[in-house]
Amino acid sequence: MVLLRRLLDAASVLHVRGSTDIDIRDIVYDSRAAGAGSVFVAMPSARAGAPSGASHAREAVERGAVAVVSQEPLNLDEGTTILTQNARHALADMAAEFYGNPSHSMHVFAVTGTDGKTTTTYLLEQILAHAGFCTGLVGTVEIKIADRRERNLDRMTTPESLDIQRLLRTMADSGVTHAALEASSHALALERLRACEFDVCALTNITTDHIEFHGSADDYFSAKASLFKELAQGRPAVLNRDDSSFERLEPLIAGPVCSYGVNTRAHVRATGVEAFPEGSRFLLEAGGAMVPCSIRIVGDFNVYNALAAASLALCAGVDLSTVAAALENAEPPPGRMQRVTGGDVTVVVDYAHTVRAFELVLSNLRRRTESPRRLIAVFGAAGDRDRAKRPLLARLAREYTDFF
Helix, strand or coil: CHHHHHHCCCCCCCEHHHCCCCCCCCCCCCHHHHHCCCCEEEECCCCCCCHHHHHHHHHHHHHHCCCCCCCCCCCCCCEEEEECCEEEEEEEHHHHHCCCCHHHHHHEEEEEECCCHHHHHHHHHHHHHCCCCCCCCCEEEEEEEEEEEECCCCCCCCCCCCHHHHHHHHHHHHHEEEEEEEEEEEHHCCCCCCCCCEEEEEEECCCCCCHHHHCHHHHHHHHHHHHHHHEEECEEEECCCCCCCCHHHHCCCCCEEEECCCCCCCEEEEEEEECCCCCEEEEEECCCCEEEEEECCCCCCCCCHHHHHHHHHHHHCCCHHHHHHHHHCCCCCCCEEEEEECCCCCEEEEECCCCCHHHHHHHHHCCCCCCCCCCECCCCCCCCCCCHHHHHHHHHHHHHHCCC
């Protein structure tokens, strides 16, 4: 338990009505999860027209919440009410304090980008584990805490700030020393990673995506760039030197930049890249040293993901030979260029849902499909996400496949 007063000291509070000398047993942002001794943070809606959390404040109190934090004025007869300028900030700051700021006692890495976050973090976790560290992972596919792995059933790439802090606390208590997190643009725009202390952050690439949420390409870029503001002073950033975002982002970063690439004079490079049926092989170069390396994941773009993971690990002090050995033995994440072979048919499952990722997947598979074999695509675009990309995906399928 933590005193409410202590939690509020970590947050930006405008006005308090009621006592703050209350023991808090839990923090919730869903009124249905409120219970005895909890504080309910009434979050603003992320979608225009949807009701805000403030409309559920009374329900939370009825379920046992002893305090409510809101950026909207509340008219409650019971409990303590706290007015804050930004409820999302308050949730993140209070959660970090409630769970003892777990990121301060661990090495935490974050990866953002339009494509490649899952593969990069998945490879990074395996490199760190190969180097002997106790590892954690939070991403779209799964959550790993030390020796325990579980599917991410919420399918939320980056959980809410409260859930992130809870996961990091569990990791720290389980002996995890190094944790890799996926950082989605939605999460960054909604500041779910606020109050996390990162050792190294990486950007894979930036293309057009999620404009239906961000509103413009500039806002999308700004969301991605905001991750690097969370870097502690002097901590390095890892950037893709071959991506068009590099020239725009590099000047915005205060600390050192470690670049990676294939076609440029980056700090970490892959040269002599050669494709084989199950993946790619290349020479991994960094700091004047060079070692042979291979990855068992199909696709030129996965060479970049491997380079990003390698760069993060090198920044963490893992030596080049250990990085290469780990990559050679690394498994791809489920659903990322995952090969399922049966008889004369090879099925490749991939999560590609952006225009760029879809084209990269299809173009790589096209090069590996020799006549008389055919390339067949089965794909879709779910929900109310960016509808403008749907005809573009169909056009790519028509260009690269024999049937779709």
